[in-house]
Amino acid sequence: MTQTVFHRARWICPVNRPPIEGGMVAVTGSRITGAGTKNDLKEADGSSVVDHGDVAILPAFTNAHTHLELSLLENRTTTGGSFVDWLRSLLCERDKLNHKDFNHAIACGLDICRKNGTGLIADISNTGRSADHLNKTLTKSVLFLEAIGLDPEKLPVCLAEFHALYDRLKIKHPFTGVAAHSPYTVSPELFSEIHALSANGFPILSVHVAESDNESEFLAGKGPLYDLMRERNFRDGDWTPPMKSPVQYMDMLGLLTRDTLCVHLVQVSDSDIELLSQRRPRICLCPRSNQKLRVGNPPVEKLFRKGLPIALGTDSLASNDDLSILKEMARIREIAPVVSPDEIIRMGTINGAAALNMEKQLGSIEEGKEASLISLSVTSSSSGTLYEEIVCDGYRKEIKWINQPQ
Ligand SMILES: [Zn+2]
CATH class of the missing domain: 3.20.20.140 (Metal-dependent hydrolases)
Structure with a gap:
């Protein structure tokens, strides 16, 4: 059975709904199998957790x-x-x-x-x-x-x-x-x-x-x-x-x-x-x-x-x-x-x-979509300033891939 990996971060930005503070994205194989707080997601036996720290995880x-x-x-x-x-x-x-x-x-x-x-x-x-x-x-x-x-x-x-x-x-x-x-x-x-x-x-x-x-x-x-x-x-x-x-x-x-x-x-x-x-x-x-x-x-x-x-x-x-x-x-x-x-x-x-007619597969963090995910380092402590920080600092942000090689 394919192992599920829980990617934890200070912020998860699903895009289709408000940012989740201290949230996780569950990825099984190459698919997103859930996104939410620790309470929303049940860690099954054999799953693992990767803590990405002070970053925001977004769809690529x-x-x-x-x-x-x-x-x-x-x-x-x-x-x-x-x-x-x-x-x-x-x-x-x-x-x-x-x-x-x-x-x-x-x-x-x-x-x-x-x-x-x-x-x-x-x-x-x-x-x-x-x-x-x-x-x-x-x-x-x-x-x-x-x-x-x-x-x-x-x-x-x-x-x-x-x-x-x-x-x-x-x-x-x-x-x-x-x-x-x-x-x-x-x-x-x-x-x-x-x-x-x-x-x-x-x-x-x-x-x-x-x-x-x-x-x-x-x-x-x-x-x-x-x-x-x-x-x-x-x-x-x-x-x-x-x-x-x-x-x-x-x-x-x-x-x-x-x-x-x-x-x-x-x-x-x-x-x-x-x-x-x-x-x-x-x-x-x-x-x-x-x-x-x-x-x-x-x-x-x-x-x-x-x-x-x-x-x-x-x-x-x-x-x-x-x-x-x-x-x-x-x-x-x-x-x-x-x-x-x-x-x-x-x-x-x-x-x-x-x-591009690809919104059912990509573009947001939703269950069933492809785990095409990136992280950006952030300092915001409130959802009100998070997106502002991401967009306004766009010229300086370092981008890393989650679940996929660089
Ligand atoms: Zn052109």
Whole structure:
């Protein structure tokens, strides 16, 4: 019979209910079999107790948006200028990477995620190379194969290659979905094809939406992003600019639905937020990437007031200094002080899991869920200050894994 281990700590933070002082989490094999005070949990013969001391035990974090294969681009992109400067440098540096580089990048990125307490990851991949790596790690994952393409003439070839790779990846990785890069790199025809694939497969479509004001200009047929796309031969001459905001454009294409995971949502107006609150797509914010690229801050408080569940992502090391969801939480606290720390912790855990349809397995400390648990050292002696301490000290906290190797 598998032994049950009781993990005791000064605080247990189940996320789905208030913190438990002096509580324990019972783990049998790789599953949580209980959480509560000593009186709530019965220690059976043969069970053991591990006392972790002055720490808070939490569910491991969910990084709902990153690109592991870009992990070697840290400090290799231009991040002090405009969004287009950054994108231009990213495309240039990515073109230099070979097969070996991509594999090394994915392994490094996964290692960084693990060290930052990430138990569930949504990886956006253009090559599909991460499937093998993701299968070997304890980190649970959704792999989104990402489509890019604006030129209608190239659509048949682009789609044939995409279908072939997608079919291979679905066999390799049980949770393989599709992503369409963005309104400025994906044609309406390609959006429609990719949407149909997600409707018939893993039912979430991930899209970067409203990341920069350059994207809004692009949809009005002007600006440096429009010029860059023409330079890259991404577009033929027949395109009519939709003259809509990125959020309105997604809605016009029929893509602003509950099954779309909208990533970024920085450049959104109040009327866009109203539309989002009606359509209620999934939302993933990446505030530190936005900060690094100087594209603005997402309107966290306004989205929150509409009751829209927010998940968090780091985006890639091409636009972030690390892959820490805890630091994303700290950033959210800085830009949205009205949102309570316990809500911010939900963003980095259960909301992320729900955004990826994984909330039944991960994202909170509940009986039956996977024992994907981490600990953070804390000094708080009251539940009122505990979450504040965790979120506000996010830049400094040391993270350890419970019940799993580092
Ligand atoms: Zn991204």
